[in-house]
Amino acid sequence: MRWQEIQVITDRDALEAVANIFHEVGAGGVIIEDPQLKMQYIEEKRWDYYELPEETVDPNKVTVKAYLAEGNNLKEKVEELKNAINNLKMYGLPNCFVELSFSTVEDEDWATSWKTYYKPEKVGSRVVIKPTWEAYTPEPTDLVVELDPGMAFGTGTHPTTVMCIQALEENIRGGEKVFDVGTGSGVLAIIAAKLGAADITAVDLDETAVRVAAENVEFNDVSDRVRVLEGNLLDVVDGQAEVVVANIIADIIILACPEVYTALEPAGLFIASGIIEERFAEVETALEVAGFKIAKVTRREGWVAVQARKGEA
Numbered sequence: 001m002r003w004q005e006i007q008v009i010t011d012r013d014a015l016e017a018v019a020n021i022f023h024e025v026g027a028g029g030v031i032i033e034d035p036q037l038k039m040q041y042i043e044e045k046r047w048d049y050y051e052l053p054e055e056t057v058d059p060n061k062v063t064v065k066a067y068l069a070e071g072n073n074l075k076e077k078v079e080e081l082k083n084a085i086n087n088l089k090m091y092g093l094p095n096c097f098v099e100l101s102f103s104t105v106e107d108e109d110w111a112t113s114w115k116t117y118y119k120p121e122k123v124g125s126r127v128v129i130k131p132t133w134e135a136y137t138p139e140p141t142d143l144v145v146e147l148d149p150g151m152a153f154g155t156g157t158h159p160t161t162v163m164c165i166q167a168l169e170e171n172i173r174g175g176e177k178v179f180d181v182g183t184g185s186g187v188l189a190i191i192a193a194k195l196g197a198a199d200i201t202a203v204d205l206d207e208t209a210v211r212v213a214a215e216n217v218e219f220n221d222v223s224d225r226v227r228v229l230e231g232n233l234l235d236v237v238d239g240q241a242e243v244v245v246a247n248i249i250a251d252i253i254i255l256a257c258p259e260v261y262t263a264l265e266p267a268g269l270f271i272a273s274g275i276i277e278e279r280f281a282e283v284e285t286a287l288e289v290a291g292f293k294i295a296k297v298t299r300r301e302g303w304v305a306v307q308a309r310k311g312e313a
Helices: 010-025 035-043 074-091 107-117 160-172 185-193 205-219 250-263 277-290
Strands: 002-011 030-032 061-069 099-106 127-131 143-147 177-181 199-204 226-230 241-247 264-276 294-298 303-310
Touching: 002 010, 002 074, 010 030, 010 061, 010 074, 010 185, 010 264, 030 160, 030 226, 061 074, 127 185, 143 185, 160 185, 160 241, 160 303, 177 185, 185 205, 185 226, 185 241, 185 250, 199 205, 205 226, 205 250, 205 277, 226 303, 250 277, 264 277, 277 294, 277 303
Parallel strands: 127 143, 177 199, 177 241, 199 226, 241 264
Antiparallel strands: 002 061, 002 099, 030 061, 264 303, 294 303
């Protein structure tokens, strides 16, 4: 498959907004190149380890790259992207659109080039995300998840995913039924299984994500508890679950609230993430209208995750 790599150089204040726009138009992945982080690595003499160039950069500009699959609707998605970025000036970000450029990449190019920068990382109190190609010596209490995201969104280390992982650590006690909506690489479904959940259904609309997630499930030896299905939100799941986790975007969470409420058992938990701070009030209202009670709100680097309980009625 061929992909369009789309690169936006933007002001730092607009970083999260631009990244969210990429996700909303269906980008197959987002990469953020932060010059302040590069400068920090240079100062700490860590550059050889990360194998990144030491070019001189403007510390106030950030590069956001995303990937859209070439196909019949690519032109429409690009136009949607351009309009959304240009419309950011309406939200007090008049100078955010600095430069937009395009290039074509093949699956194998994007699927391997980022691996240099993806290292084992402890993202919860117990959970360690370990790339399949990296060595790691675990501590006795570590719960290690082996992951190769491939072309699917979800390395497990993005703030939205980290907050979901921490919420799963807090709430999975063993034996639960879990629905993972928009599973991406399958990381949350795998973690739920390793924490003790007994029956997990992972769903994604993208066939590449479904394939990658299934491979990661098998690699982590949890295929006896996790099934990966292609489908839209909760259309393909059976029965009710005790936990629904969705690391997606605000618009889809808002749309899915009534459906998630129905899919949960009484007192069931909805863990929702992928929400930019500016959209959280809308999500909060949608949850309450659907009948949920907000149990906990977590914030991290401009992103919000929420835990909401279904009522007994």
